[in-house]
Structures are given as structure tokens and as C-alpha cells.
Amino acid sequence: MKKLERSFYERATLEVARDLLGKYMVHETNDGRTVGKIVEVEAYVGSIDAACHAYNNKYTNRTKVMFGKGGYAYVYLIYGMHYCMNIVTNQETYPEAVLIRALEPIEGLEIMEKRRRTESIFNLCSGPGKLCQAMGITKLQNEMDLCGESMFLLHGETIMPEDIATTPRINIDYAREAREYPWRFIIKDNPFVSKGK
DNA sequence: CTGGGGATCGAG
DNA sequence: TCGATCCCCAGG
Numbered sequence: 001m002k003k004l005e006r007s008f009y010e011r012a013t014l015e016v017a018r019d020l021l022g023k024y025m026v027h028e029t030n031d032g033r034t035v036g037k038i039v040e041v042e043a044y045v046g047s048i049d050a051a052c053h054a055y056n057n058k059y060t061n062r063t064k065v066m067f068g069k070g071g072y073a074y075v076y077l078i079y080g081m082h083y084c085m086n087i088v089t090n091q092e093t094y095p096e097a098v099l100i101r102a103l104e105p106i107e108g109l110e111i112m113e114k115r116r117r118t119e120s121i122f123n124l125c126s127g128p129g130k131l132c133q134a135m136g137i138t139k140l141q142n143e144m145d146l147c148g149e150s151m152f153l154l155h156g157e158t159i160m161p162e163d164i165a166t167t168p169r170i171n172i173d174y175a176r177e178a179r180e181y182p183w184r185f186i187i188k189d190n191p192f193v194s195k196g197k
Numbered sequence: 198c199t200g201g202g203g204a205t206c207g208a209g
Numbered sequence: 210t211c212g213a214t215c216c217c218c219a220g221g
Contacts, residue, residue, distance in 0.1 A: 080214030129205045
């Protein structure tokens, strides 16, 4: 299977978000290799999106990675205890990213179970915080190049347009009009999607 | 320096 | 439904 190249990520964010469904995310660590199929994502577009950390093109130490080239990881700590994994999209100067919200576990299940302290397969990667724990993603992976050797994506399975559902994003009630933007994409009827909302 | 708030999760 | 827990950042 072929590794996704920079050109895949450096496109319009909503397109990248849709196209990420079905891709395999791989993380190589000392514990071993874990792989998950992307089944749920959300797009964040800094210039116009009140839910995005880089709303109004806000440039801070935390958001700066989103202003860089596509294909890098944006990982941040939320609620003081969980990490969220994003993939930076579009060209330089456009602060945009896609949040990975759920994976279907493909490989390294034993490693995931150990990290998550559960053997329930539907509870390993069915949420943004859970999948970071299962895949061994922390602040250390922030700003990592996904075109490198440690963490990267593979062309996994092709998802037909009719198998993709679109909804508003989860837990962004504070974001005023952006609350309703249909920027969450999931694989229809996939049992590994998060139980958000 | 200070304090309010958050792209979550799991227990009860 | 609610508490844990702490980084981030705006404001003074």
C-alpha cells in the first residue's frame, strides 16, 4: 500500500476531510505498530470558523503549526487530560486542519488494549481522546511530519460517496453560527464511529 | 500574574 | 449529569 504524499494534504480542507475516510493511519513506536482505519473526521477552517483555534487567522504558539504546510500533525491537550489528533491541511498561510475522531482498529490490537486498559474493541478508538491513547499519540507528536517514517497514512479502502454521511460537528456549542456547519464526515453505519453528542 | 474555558471520557 | 485536570491565552 502506498503512503499518502504531501500533495494529498495540500488541498481544500473539506475535500481532504472526506477523502481521509477509509485511509489507514499508522504509528510506529517502541511498543510496536498500531494501525487504524479512519471512519470519522471533522474539518476546521481558521479563516471563517469560530470553532477553530485559529479563528480569524489567530496566530499563537499553539496554532502556528496550522499555518504551515499540509501533512503535519497538530496535537493538543484538551480538558487537562486527553489529546486530540489533527492533520494540517491546505497550503502554507491557510490555518486549517482535520480532527481525527474515530478509527476502526486494524493492527496492533493488543497494544491498543494495553494502552486503553480495556479489551472492548468498540471502545479502543471510538473518540478523539481514545484513539490518541490507543495509538500512543501525545504532545510529543505535535508538529510531526506525516510524510515521514514514524507516523503516516496509507491508501486503505476507497469509500463511495453514497457511503459517507455529513453532520454538524460535536461539542462546539460555543461556536455560534459555525455550530451548524456540516463539517463532520463519517462512514455510514460503521460501528466504530464515536457516540458523540 | 491571574483566571476562565475547553474539538473528552467514564463513573454513577 | 458531573467532575477530573491543566495547558493556553487574553487581559490587567
